[in-house]
Amino acid sequence: MSKVEIIPLGGIGEFGMNCMGIRYRDEMIIIDAGMGFPEETPFGVDISIPNFDFLEEYRDDLTAIILTHGHEDHIGALTYILKKFNLPVYSSRFTLALTEKRLSEHNMLDDVLMHRVKANDIVEIGSFRVEFIHASHSLVDCFSLAIHTPVGTIIHTGDYKIDDTPVIGKPYDLETLGRIGDDGVLALLCDSTNSTVPGRTPSEMAVIPAFEEIFEETEGRLFVATFSSSMHRLQIVFDIAHQFGRKVCVIGRSMQKNVEIAAEQGLLKIPHGTMVDLSSARALSDDEICFLVTGSQGEQRAALWNMATTTFKGIEVEKGDTVVLSARIIPGNEKNISRLIGHLYKRGANIIEERRRLVHVSGHASQEDIRIMVETSKPRFVVPIHGEYRMLFRQKEFIKNHVGKYGDDDIILIENGNVLEIDEFAAKVVEKHELHKTFIDEESMEEIEYDIVRERKKLAYGGAVSLVVLVDKKTHTLAGDPQITFQGVAGIDPLNGFMAEARATVSKAIADMRPEQIANRSVFKENLRIHLKRFVQAKLSSKPVIVTTVVEL
């Protein structure tokens, strides 16, 4: 009897980089290829992606990539996986439109086969029959997936919330999910992002009253910062702005792009004459304009940060302006957001935060949404996905204690690099691989090797020393004074003879060596490194990286 394998490459035990392999015999499909924002940004790293080299051993099995929706943590690594494995891509019209731009930046648009699918489509990919289920989320045109395999059906929720009254599009398609559930579901791979939050996630509609109040009471200019992908939110702002006689000017590249695509596809309905460009916006009086801007996370390259600290395209936040931060704080961004708010206050702006008013709702399922998901799909096994381990664990705990019928062995906690084997009788991790994330320099669009980042961390921690020694090729003796240059090494006093002492230390070390110790260059270099390292550590308590160059004369 065969089994299905669930092989997560990213998104398990971490926020972002969502990517999952699903394998049956010698066929494997990939669900999502997302990017993440690593902590290594001080080391010249812009983004992280899953380690796709891990898929090499499955190269011949790979058949397709399916994208659940268009958020960067689900599609941001697509170009990188496609460079290694040129697979057909399946997704919704809107998601594909978002990916196309990225592909063309990488000059890959002509090389990739894109299959547009819509909700309720069923696509046959080898032994897999993939059914696309309309999902509600903060973005639009999103799917959950029912992956029908010969062993049973796997539901992959993607990102979702059970929104009964979304602003754009239909509610989550529980009917289809229930029908599939009735036919039997082997495993539910279920979003854990909000598994620590009790109750239901409020509908995207829930922010309308607060926005109506804000538009009603605001006399000066209005700035609304939100995620550029929060389509329901953007629709609400356009509608209410229109209702209160304000024009909307969209600022920030990603938001402009998203608005353009969504409007073109009829997903976003912009009331006639409501959207204006920057020069028109400038000509309007303060109570006639609303700026929709990027930068809700305090990103220093985004529109709002620049408007708060200097100017951005001629706009700066001023006394009398109202700034609505219509977004949650993504963990890790607390300090930058607090700094942004400080700058806005200094400029004299009035700030409306989600902590004080209902100007943001989450796009992810809370505990009672998860209950609905589990009770509707009725899976044999539940596998929490998308989240730090704490969130995966709390989903398990919630389902075990509050949904019922599910015991410890029915809810499986996995990690990136695990191979989880499932059939109707059991779900078991049969292999564990350690996966380092892959770092990317977005300027070169190239990978930065893990070892390079490790070297940079050492340089960062203690600085660098360049040691140059001259050696007589024939006699294997010192042929001149060593030259030593320090970069980023703390505590050097140019007046206390430290530099001369360092050179003397190296000279003496060489004088003490036997010619054969010098003749062997690698041993010689390592010996020099150790001598200088000890000297620096004793004198300065610091551990720089020491680079030794031997010049032979």
Added chain:
Amino acid sequence: MSKVEIIPLGGIGEFGMNCMGIRYRDEMIIIDAGMGFPEETPFGVDISIPNFDFLEEYRDDLTAIILTHGHEDHIGALTYILKKFNLPVYSSRFTLALTEKRLSEHNMLDDVLMHRVKANDIVEIGSFRVEFIHASHSLVDCFSLAIHTPVGTIIHTGDYKIDDTPVIGKPYDLETLGRIGDDGVLALLCDSTNSTVPGRTPSEMAVIPAFEEIFEETEGRLFVATFSSSMHRLQIVFDIAHQFGRKVCVIGRSMQKNVEIAAEQGLLKIPHGTMVDLSSARALSDDEICFLVTGSQGEQRAALWNMATTTFKGIEVEKGDTVVLSARIIPGNEKNISRLIGHLYKRGANIIEERRRLVHVSGHASQEDIRIMVETSKPRFVVPIHGEYRMLFRQKEFIKNHVGKYGDDDIILIENGNVLEIDEFAAKVVEKHELHKTFIDEESMEEIEYDIVRERKKLAYGGAVSLVVLVDKKTHTLAGDPQITFQGVAGIDPLNGFMAEARATVSKAIADMRPEQIANRSVFKENLRIHLKRFVQAKLSSKPVIVTTVVEL
């Protein structure tokens, strides 16, 4: 008519590093000398302290340092300021005991004059009369200060909450504060840490019910992680452990030290026989022991992290253990704490977080405490201190909108390095200095210069290149192949001839130079650096630090 100057060196617009100068004519006292945890830790920086060099211009005016209480963000930089300015220190018995250990680590104990004061003492320091007011906070033996000057009285709240029922010691001394208020207060310098929080901060007593429940329901081992300085919390754990028949074992150096000092001074009352050492603790059965541990912020060197990931002094968290995280999340620590919780869950522990149960209360004044502070002290001016700009601003907003009688000009927002001049008629910033924080390497206990950190950031971002060229001293021509070594530079393929091309680029650049360009060594080096930099940037899209050494033959 003279004025008083308020000169903050730290703690304004940032969390931590609290330090404030108060000056009247040619006399200046310093309130607190705290440390902070900077974001620069990847660059070999352990802590940050205020830039005390700024005080050089006031050297002759400085008369004393007064410590409000013993938290690290108020006393952690004391040794560093004392090394530059040997001033007498005034504080409570408990605070002085905490500082003594630090001073002896720096071999400074004999050189510093320490004045022990208690609540209601009034100390004359030149023209200042400093009155010590008993303050309630998460720590014990804390003061607010009434600094009586010839121009008027300045109240410095220190850190405080208005706790009517503290576990240890008396409530906040509102009576004294009110009396001083009746006599007239010129300015209130008021803690802003919790100024965004509505209502009153709950009493330290408030966590007792949750702890009683936890001790009642827990069958396995119990671990309570809290700040090592949260004395009321420690007292509660000792008391309830005793009540429920558990012994308490304190693990973690800072907590052991604090418990020892507080018990010795009779502040902490440990029920007889309740505290046990590690070996006794190990001999007890699971339901007889409670470990009080450090590491509530997910610090990787602290007890709890090690117990959750490996072992610490033979103790590791196991299935069946209950871990209470009895602390708030300090901004910036979110990710580490989430990781810690993940590790604890993986070990099978039950975790009790403050988000789910009332096992922590803040030590800082919420909005209604701030109202009490303002209404009791009745200052002419309010100056929010201790907090990021957002919090300072929100304190101003709260007082202006909800306390009354205070307009825009009565509540003064300042920044580090400002000189705020006050008299009964006006409060006005008359000077602004930009203060870079000072970084400290705790191993060497030395300062790390700002420029060194900047160099390290460059090394971290792009790696380093060591370029060595040999030049004939007489002919000013190249005397051998250049040698180039790369460290932490991404994208180098050893097989594609990159290295040879790099050397050739340098050789050609030198060949193209005129002898006089080579003769001027600094111009020569800079030229080489630019050539190699352009080559590397074109080939690898990266910007390493290039260190050039010229060897003359």
